[in-house]
Amino acid sequence: MEQEQEYLTFVLNDQEFGVDILCVQEIRVCSSVTPLPNKPSYIKGVINLRGIIIPIVDLRQRFGLAPLEYNKQTVTIILRTQDIQKPMVVGIVVDAVSEVYKFNKKSVRKAPDFGNEIDNCFVKGLVDVDNKLIILLETQTLLNQDELYNFKQAQPSSVV
């Protein structure tokens, strides 16, 4: 029983990704974002979520994909660490949400170690559903400030 875990999947550039559903606080439509000065373009800015200021990261740009104009399907998934001691909340912008799946831990395969367009540290494993490959993301690293905001190819929006 405990071997099973539920995942929320979402689409980025036609590829389906999954995150541990226990880390998902809520899903929101994109609202207006207040930009932060002198920050890389994948950091969209901050929003006010019921009195708490949370940063918004465009996962497309963070993963080095071409930015897509936000449309009706674009949503923000609010992720929250399960660690109560040091809660951290971040919103990620994705193309669209897809499904909630229940996976057995055994069915999760290790990610192959080859040139991936996604930083490998975020990938927890791969899982096969109806001949569709879903990349499961490691929420621990995704919610780790050092990892999430450490984007080597990030180009600052412009130079002074």
Next chain:
Amino acid sequence: MSIDLSQFIPSFLEESFEGLELMESSLLSLEQGDTETINSIFRAAHSIKGGAGTFGFDAVTEFTHLVETLLDEMRDGRRDIAQGDIEILLDSVDCMRLLVMSIKEDTTCEDEKIIEVTAQLEATLKGSDISSIAETSNIQVNNETASDQTTWLIEFIPEHHLVKTGNDPQFLFNALADLGEVSIEANSSELPALNDMDPEELYLSWSITLVADIDIEEIKEVFEWVEDECQLTITKKQIPSSQDNNNTPQVKTDNPLLINEPSTAESTNNKQNNVQADESAPPIAKTTEPELKVKPAAATVKTTKPKADVGSIRVGVDKVDSLINLMGELVITQSMLSELGNDFDLSKVERLNRGLEQLLQNTKELQESVMRIRMLPISFAFNRFPRLIHDLSKKTGKQIELILKGEQTELDKTVMEQIGDPLVHLVRNAVDHGIESTDVRLANGKPEQGTIILNAYHQGGSIVIEISDDGGGINREAVFNKAIEKGIVDGNTSLTDSQVFDLILEPGFSTAKELSDISGRGVGMDVVKKNIQSLGGRIQIESTEGKGSTFKVHLPLTLAILDGQLVRVGSEIYIIPLITIVESLQAQSELINRVSGDMVVYRLREDNVPVLPIYQLFNLEAETKEVEGSLLVVVEAEDQKIGLMVDDLLAQQQVVIKSLNENYQQVEGISGATILGDGSVAMILDIPGIIQMAQNNALKSFNHKTDKLTYSEEVTH
């Protein structure tokens, strides 16, 4: 069912600290025969001891027990309240605070001060029991050199009920006999007439002579179980040869009264002496050297850094009640509005408006009440000063009276915690540099006793704390000359008095002819200024030579809310803290100077203010890109003025500061964020940070420009 006691530890700690504070302030006001005060000190000590016992903090229990015993004697009138005893008790309070602090921080407290004070307490307690104390101290002094057979004289006067507690003196004597050669004499002078005698009581006392190669601790151990129920003196018989081994300072301390005498020697010497003492003598020897004992309390307290913990606040019930009241009103307003919304038509607009107004009123009051919860009377910060002045006046030999005013003025807890150290520094400064020594005062026709007044009051949206002394005041010439000497100002500039006084807040500035250990050590006035500025406050100095000085510290009431000026740059709204704004103006083209490259300076009366376009700093699209005719908000931080170029000035309003760090990280040039009325987020500008950024950028572009010197010359002309 077992109860997890650890959950009560925080409340124990809090109560202990409160108790200690009470003990301290009561001790300072303690006078002879004031039984009520002694009782309250005793009660405080007793509950700390009880609490510590429950949680098994033995170090605290044992130490407090000694304190309590001493207090008990005072309470029963068995002991006069001597100034020396009060000093020891004050030191004990410091020790207890150290011990309790070590529990809080979960460390073991190995401060030698505690050992010293413990020994002092023990010595005092013994001294009170017997009149022949002169010898008591001798044995302790000499004891260190006891290497061969020594003769010990033990006076053992048990309480009458000793045998009822199951102790038999015979066992004690047997135990002593095991240590060496014993001869025992019984004293039956206390023996009552047969008719009056209670057969179960013990009326005898003994004097014992013990010849053995042991030290005092071993003898004490024998009496360990009965020490609370008897009067015990252990004395070493004088052996001339061993006394020769003692060095002079120890011989001097033969007079036991010195033990009680407060002697706060200069702490620097103090430390050195202690080191020497450690090398040359075993610990017991130290206990009889009063001049080495007392370390300045404040210095000890300072070394314990406050840890960042969640903390808690005690809130008066009245504040909570008013919150509940307001909550009730809010609920009523809400239900009225929702009823109105059920079938709304235009005829009800007026009622709607009234409802909204009421809602506004409710929220405002609720906000104020909630903020008031965080407010504590400033007496919490002032409480430590009587003790500080007490210690300092003893150390400097100056007579000082401290007057506290406006202690009920309320201040945000966070501000209060952070203003403590700067205030201590200012008060030390007033004692050390402000108040003159007694003879100088008398020569100047001033009362012998100097006065320091601490005053706090509200002024507008901020709180003002005044530290004034009636001392010598600041010597304008000395400060000015020193500043020229240090290269802080140019000798030709003419400065107003207050500008000169502000110079003493500069880093590396000290007019004291020689550094003393009271002030001029560690934190300088520049640190005080920096601390106050980091709280969003400022410091102001007024001084009349010969009459005294006043330091005024202006602080915001709270750190959670600030008065802000909303400005627009492009499509973004930023908030500039109102306290930093000097003025806002429209740039006139004839006052604009281009210094070099893209550095623009605006002439503002006699000042040249560098202009900093926010859109450049933050890489934004803005409407106004030309300085000419643009809106400049002149802000000041750390004595540096700068003109921020903005597109538009919007409203002024109070904003609630939200941290960006909580879920993200610090952003350069931004001190926090807030939520505006429409729910959107706006950034609060960090003015000192922006000035820093601008300087860095200027430096960068300067380096860049020097490479292309010819090009930049073309641009400037």
